[in-house]
Amino acid sequence: MLSEQSAATVRATLPAVGAAIGEITERFYARLFASHPVLLRDLFNRGNQASGAQKQALAGSITAFATHLLEHPDTRPDAMLGRIAHKHASLGVAPEQYQVVHEHLFGAIAEVLGETVTPEVAAAWTEVYWLMANALVAIEKRLYEESGTRDRxxxxxxxxxxxxxxxxxxxxxxxxxxxxxxxxxxxxxxxxxxxxxxxxxxxxxxxxxxxxxxxxxxxxxxxxxxxxxxxxxxxxxxxxxxxxxxxxxxSEPYGDLVLDADAGTPLLLASAGIGVTPMIAMLADLAAAGHQGAVTVVHGDRSPTDHALRADHETYAGKLADASVHFFYERDAEQGTRTGLVDLAGITVPAGTRAYLCGPLPFMRAVRAQLVERGVAPADIHYEVFGPDLWLAQG
CATH class of the missing domain: 2.40.30.10 (Translation factors)
Incomplete structure (x- = not known):
């Protein structure tokens, strides 16, 4: 995907770009919003800008994409691209906005790295950018066609x-x-x-x-x-x-964390806090479809009174042919629930399980690690991050 000449240049400059990517994204957003203040007012999440979360996510996605091009030149990171494209489509991002991003991103790179950005370096990283941007535009075009509109x-x-x-x-x-x-x-x-x-x-x-x-x-x-x-x-x-x-x-519905399982596929639905919301929808769908495979329901919360949609959680699980429910509470645990953070020790995870995770990033990292230790294939572990995806940004 990346030309041989550009690949060599990106490989040589990736450490410098990676070391400066935080400052680059900081400058990028400052330039972008100074030129187009309406984007901060009506498109970008002002809270994520204030906290720095969006800058971290952008930095992580750029370096992850470039690294993938170097390490796997014959493929592209479709899972990462799909996640970003779904978020963009839900916001109504238009193809022409990628040119605006390119202008201010590369202006920021030149400001931060100065004379090290030779014409060859600029050309190589421009190639990286447009490979990523054009892939996103294509995915977003398909999503808009499927939904029938880009409007809310x-x-x-x-x-x-x-x-x-x-x-x-x-x-x-x-x-x-x-x-x-x-x-x-x-x-x-x-x-x-x-x-x-x-x-x-x-x-x-x-x-x-x-x-x-x-x-x-x-x-x-x-x-x-x-x-x-x-x-x-x-x-x-x-x-x-x-x-x-x-x-x-x-907007129309978007998102790549979607239930995809045959009637007999064993599933694990693990959530924490408000991450329960997509799991409720999945359980409702499984109950309506008469899913016959084993379904392991795991949820962690501060207390039973903080557990939103608990009645739905229990009701839909109760309609399934083979479901086990495991609730963990940091305090005030009741009979039949557990005290403390979610821990899969003692919970049966059938062979061939497909797992869906949603909750704070530390929770999902911990559950994913436990699942991999239990033999669940990494490709069968799917997750949803509320807000900017910092999984990549944090390594």
């Missing part, structure tokens, strides 16, 4: 359910009364809201309900900031202001 659609809130002190579920129907596209269990939608300062911020939320021909359901955890990040703008707005009868702008 108005949906009316028909029910609001307070699940816990920090989690609320919204159920919505199309405001125009039109048909609803089929959803694959595990997918998410982008939700756009208008904030007090006029910004039209967008966030992704996993669909948390069972199969429905007319309703979308998603559940939102109120994000409380700290030293490293501000409070969640959109989650707090939804909690404080959105009620039955209000209208929200939703």
């Amino acid at each position: 659609r108005p949906w009316e809130v028909v029910e609001r359910v307070e699940e816990t002190a920090d989690v609320v579920t919204f159920r919505l129907r199309p405001a125009d009364g039109g048909p609803v596209r089929d959803v694959r269990a595990g997918q998410y939608v982008s939700v756009q809201v208008v904030l007090a300062d006029g910004a039209r911020q967008i966030r992704q939320y996993s669909l948390s309900g069972g199969p429905s021909e007319s309703v979308r359901q998603f559940s939102v955890k109120r994000v409380t900031g700290g030293a490293a990040a501000p409070d969640g703008e959109v989650s707090n707005h939804l909690h404080a202001h959105v009620r039955v009868g209000d209208v929200l702008e939703l």
Whole structure:
């Protein structure tokens, strides 16, 4: 995929670019938003910009893509590209925006690396960029064609359910009364809201309900900031202001963490905290389909009262032919549940298990490591990260 000359140049300069990639992405976003402030106001997540999470994710994806081109020249990292493309499609990213990114990214590279960016170096990294960008454009084009639109659609809130002190579920129907596209269990939608300062911020939320021909359901955890990040703008707005009868702008469903299993495939659905949401949709789908294979349900939370959608978790698992349920709570564990963090010791993991994980990154790393130790093939372990994917950025 990468020309021989460019491959040699990228290999020689990757250490320098990798060492400076944090500063490069910092300069990139500063240049981009200075030139196009509307992108920060109405497209990019301002919270992730403030915390630095988006910069980490961008840095990780660039270096991971370049490394893959060098180590596996006859293939491309389709899993990584697909994950990014689904997120872009949910935001409505357009092909022409990649040229804007190229302009400011390479301007940032030149600023940071200075004279080391010779014409040969610039040409080689330009080739890397467009290989990645054109692959994303192609995937996003296919996704838009499958969904039938790149635009968001108005949906009316028909029910609001307070699940816990920090989690609320919204159920919505199309405001125009039109048909609803089929959803694959595990997918998410982008939700756009208008904030007090006029910004039209967008966030992704996993669909948390069972199969429905007319309703979308998603559940939102109120994000409380700290030293490293501000409070969640959109989650707090939804909690404080959105009620039955209000209208929200939703994208079509996207996401690559989708349930894909034959009727007899053994599955493990592991979640923590608000990562429970796609797992509820998967369990609902499995129950509706009459799945016959073993299903191992694992969830970790702070306490039983913090466990959002617990009744759905138990109800859908109870409808399956062969399900085992394992709940872990850091405090106030009840009879039949366990105290502490999720630990697969003592939990049967059948041969041929396909695993789906969603929750904080340390949780997913720990569960994945345990699954690999138990003989689950890495290719059969799938995960979803809420927000920027920092798995790559953190190695």
